[in-house]
Amino acid sequence: MINLMINEIVKIVKKKSFIIMLCIITGWAFLTNFIYRSFDDLGEMIEETSFTESEDEDAEDDIYLKIENAVTKEKKQLEKKYDEEAWQSYYIDNYLDEYLRTIISHDLGYDEDEDAYESNKVIYEEILKGLEDDDWRHVVKTEIKHYETQVKSDPSFKIDLEGAKIRLDKDIIYGDDYQNANLERLIDSQTSLWNISLYYKADLDDDYKLDKETIDKMDEVNETDYHNHREQYLTNKYALEHNLDFDKMGSNYTVFTQFFSEYSLMIVIMIFIIAGSMMSNEYSTGTIKLLLVRPYTRMKILLSKYLTLILSILFTIGITMLIQLIVGSIILDIKSLSMPVTVYSPITDTLNTYSLVSYLGLSTMGILPAILILATLSFMFGTIFNSKSLAITVGFVAYFIGNIFSVFIESGKAWLKYIVSFNWDWTPYIFNLNPTLKGLTFNFSVLICLLWLGAMLVTAFVVFKHKDINNI
Amino acid sequence: MTKKILECQHLRKRFGKKEVLKDVSFDVEAGDILGFIGPNGAGKTTTIKLILGLQKINSGNVIINGYDVKKDFVKAIQKVGAIVENPDMYMYLSGRENLKMIARLYHNIDKERIDEVIKLSGLGNRIDDKVSKYSLGMRQRLGIAAALLPKPNLLILDEPTNGLDPEGIKTLRDLLTKLAKEEHMGILISSHNLLELESFCNKVCIIQNGVILESSAISELKKRMSDSVYVIEMDRVSDLYKIIDDKFEVINKNMFRIKINRDRVPKLIEKLVQNDYQIYQVAQFQISLEEAFLEKTGGNTID
Numbered sequence: 213m214i215n216l217m218i219n220e221i222v223k224i225v226k227k228k229s230f231i232i233m234l235c236i237i238t239g240w241a242f243l244t245n246f247i248y249r250s251f252d253d254l255g256e257m258i259e260e261t262s263f264t265e266s267e268d269e270d271a272e273d274d275i276y277l278k279i280e281n282a283v284t285k286e287k288k289q290l291e292k293k294y295d296e297e298a299w300q301s302y303y304i305d306n307y308l309d310e311y312l313r314t315i316i317s318h319d320l321g322y323d324e325d326e327d328a329y330e331s332n333k334v335i336y337e338e339i340l341k342g343l344e345d346d347d348w349r350h351v352v353k354t355e356i357k358h359y360e361t362q363v364k365s366d367p368s369f370k371i372d373l374e375g376a377k378i379r380l381d382k383d384i385i386y387g388d389d390y391q392n393a394n395l396e397r398l399i400d401s402q403t404s405l406w407n408i409s410l411y412y413k414a415d416l417d418d419d420y421k422l423d424k425e426t427i428d429k430m431d432e433v434n435e436t437d438y439h440n441h442r443e444q445y446l447t448n449k450y451a452l453e454h455n456l457d458f459d460k461m462g463s464n465y466t467v468f469t470q471f472f473s474e475y476s477l478m479i480v481i482m483i484f485i486i487a488g489s490m491m492s493n494e495y496s497t498g499t500i501k502l503l504l505v506r507p508y509t510r511m512k513i514l515l516s517k518y519l520t521l522i523l524s525i526l527f528t529i530g531i532t533m534l535i536q537l538i539v540g541s542i543i544l545d546i547k548s549l550s551m552p553v554t555v556y557s558p559i560t561d562t563l564n565t566y567s568l569v570s571y572l573g574l575s576t577m578g579i580l581p582a583i584l585i586l587a588t589l590s591f592m593f594g595t596i597f598n599s600k601s602l603a604i605t606v607g608f609v610a611y612f613i614g615n616i617f618s619v620f621i622e623s624g625k626a627w628l629k630y631i632v633s634f635n636w637d638w639t640p641y642i643f644n645l646n647p648t649l650k651g652l653t654f655n656f657s658v659l660i661c662l663l664w665l666g667a668m669l670v671t672a673f674v675v676f677k678h679k680d681i682n683n684i
Numbered sequence: 685m686t687k688k689i690l691e692c693q694h695l696r697k698r699f700g701k702k703e704v705l706k707d708v709s710f711d712v713e714a715g716d717i718l719g720f721i722g723p724n725g726a727g728k729t730t731t732i733k734l735i736l737g738l739q740k741i742n743s744g745n746v747i748i749n750g751y752d753v754k755k756d757f758v759k760a761i762q763k764v765g766a767i768v769e770n771p772d773m774y775m776y777l778s779g780r781e782n783l784k785m786i787a788r789l790y791h792n793i794d795k796e797r798i799d800e801v802i803k804l805s806g807l808g809n810r811i812d813d814k815v816s817k818y819s820l821g822m823r824q825r826l827g828i829a830a831a832l833l834p835k836p837n838l839l840i841l842d843e844p845t846n847g848l849d850p851e852g853i854k855t856l857r858d859l860l861t862k863l864a865k866e867e868h869m870g871i872l873i874s875s876h877n878l879l880e881l882e883s884f885c886n887k888v889c890i891i892q893n894g895v896i897l898e899s900s901a902i903s904e905l906k907k908r909m910s911d912s913v914y915v916i917e918m919d920r921v922s923d924l925y926k927i928i929d930d931k932f933e934v935i936n937k938n939m940f941r942i943k944i945n946r947d948r949v950p951k952l953i954e955k956l957v958q959n960d961y962q963i964y965q966v967a968q969f970q971i972s973l974e975e976a977f978l979e980k981t982g983g984n985t986i987d
Contacts, residue, residue, distance in 0.1 A: 215788040215789055218788060219785045219788055219789070222777075222781070222785060226776055226777055226781070227776055228776065497772060497774070497775065498770060498772030499773065499774055501736075501738055501766075501768045501769070501772060502772060502773070502786070502830075504736075504738055505736050505738070505764065505766050506761065506786075506789045506790075507759075507761050507762045507789070507790070508758065509757065678740060680733075680738070680739040680740060681733065681738040681739060
């Protein structure tokens, strides 16, 4: 049996198409990694262009616009003092608006609240002092002082207060680096979660989490919204705490977290070629006779081929990862690979972290049933119909049809859950995510996958057992 | 006592409605070289496929070395070497790699045995070339080497002389004769080239339209076929039809051929002498196996 499998491996590895496929995958890897690298340059370009906002001078009579224009003018005035790359410029650009707006609207006579004006004025002067002294900590401390008084009247200032404290704590100087982005997104998500809690009149706990009862009350859209913000909150909190840059597109890490969406097509092509030609090539070249007149039963011969197919699936995924590792290290980097992967689970409402290696291992386990079922389908057609092209085509058709079925998800039809393509991705179960279809459970999916696999294998084995080897 | 290595008993095979084998039976004993003869489409390859378990037997049995192919396939096939149709090999592998792959499927083949059959094949250095670069004859040699690899006691060769040069045919003939004589191998060999078989087969089995027409020792067959054909040489052959009632065939102006019973030969001579024919020679006509075969099958037709 082992010897039969060794022969099968020799047959696969020595074929030209095998080497060609490996070359294609390597080429694909280079392309993918170059694209990811260029995403970073693209991002910078977008940021640069976003600075050139056009000023709307026409609507002078609009109060709001008048104030905004005055604010912008004032900001530009201030910015002149500092280098474009300095933290002060960044601060003025992003954080000064609130203070300026209160002051300017008062100066223009639109705002009568003297107390707010006075306190704002004091804070504003302090901040300007911090800017001039090139002391960003002074600016943060001033903000904290400001928020501490504000929070008494408006509890939502708690978010800004916490944000400023984190900035001081983690030494995050104002700028446009990833820690600033992490912090901004953290504050954004906290604000959104705060608003959701207000809407449902429920209390957030210290970790910005709502209680289960409130979540159950939500409609689907709001629930998705809530989970999205929770994911953003938890992820950015984790990133801030561990000083991690999850956003950088041009990193080996990012390509690896997107591994299966970038490479699944390449992987299935290679596997369909192997699976589809495994039996049909033996028929078409007549070597099946060479194989069958040996002291092995037909069952053993087919089984050895199938087991070899399973091995080659694992090999293909493994070698593709290896290729990405090498190519990614050349084009992108190698350091980012030590970053952990975070996965938010809407079911437990928690964030789970995995090392990249275990994340890839688990993802592979999740996607393996799909690949195995498609490969078995292709293998079965090759065994029954002797035609390599048919076997490979059928594999692809099934691959695409499986994807097409997802448009029916919304219809909520009951029969959908029996369709194998909704059950063959086990990633949701492994990472505790929502299943592809509502109501699907792991046990049910396993059962459906096993039924499909069983049906295809029994067909292939029965047909092969009784097959007459015809003349070629 | 000779041992039966292969027994085919009442084999029947249908493809759809068409019955391609009708009650085919024959045996191969140790030391036999059985020539399996028939025109295209007679069922030679089908019979071989049934023997090797490549196609299902509708009824009848194939017994190899005492094991039924249908029930005990693995044991039955253990000591069989075969080429079916063409010597199909993995084209993208070298000759040696092909042999190694086959060797891996048996317990008793070591590296020495592989080298031994490579030497027998006469492929020399070309054994390490890819099979796709081989000629048909070379592939045939490799196929025979592969068939001999597991030290079989039954060798089944389907048209092995296809594509072989005269030198290769002679080598094969010597090899097979030696294997049959020294290793008491049973050999079943099918071929279109009947003259080829005639020189080294000891048994012959003629099949047409799925029916065995003749199954006997080659010497006996030849004797039986040629019993009644005589060639008579005389001064002239004119006006023979006036005195001979049997069918005869004029070969040239001095010779004719006639098919009659041995007992009637003196009477025929007497008659000729009485009619003033001068007889120089009366010879029993030795026909080749090919002619005997054509006579038996009535030409090379497929129905």
